[in-house]
Amino acid sequence: MTTKIVPSIQPTLYEEDYYLWVETTLQQIQNKDIENLDWQHLAEEIEALGIEQRRKVESYLKQLLIHLLLYRYWETEKEFCQRGWKNEISNFRDELEFSCRSQTLYNYFLNCLDSVYLKARKQAIQKTGLLSEVFPEQCPFSPEDILNSDFFP
Secondary structure, eight states: OOOOOOOOOOOOHHHHOHHHHHHHHHHHHHTTOGGGOOHHHHHHHHHHHHHHHHHHHHHHHHHHHHHHHHHHHOHHHHHHHHHHHHHHHHHHHHHHHHHTTSHHHHHHHHHHHHHHHHHHHHHHHHHHOOOGGGSOSSOOSOHHHHHOTTOOO
16 A cells, blocks of 8 residues: 655645734835735735725615615615614714726626616515516616715715
């Protein structure tokens, strides 16, 4: 019987101590020490950062749209929930507005609005128990309304 010898692979700094890797990479960039940069992990981290930013736009937009739909269409609960919904609308709007200060993320917001609305609509239907016909199939709010801090439908 032969045993297979597997060479031991030394974990990289990235795998051993992520925060130390970040500090080291930042120092290398600041010192223009490009020969010693961990290019593979640096590229992965930059890509992940962009994905995370787009995900935040989608998440805040979805929550904002859900609450705008509740505010506008859930008449039986509006008297009791209006203040809470307005607070949530303001909070999600502030976060979305902060992200949309980047023109790239603002363009992403515009591009994903229709698909995110469909998800928000579905959740609003599930939450309220109202008939799907109550909620428009197309987003009833313009991008300007969505980001307008004074807009409450």
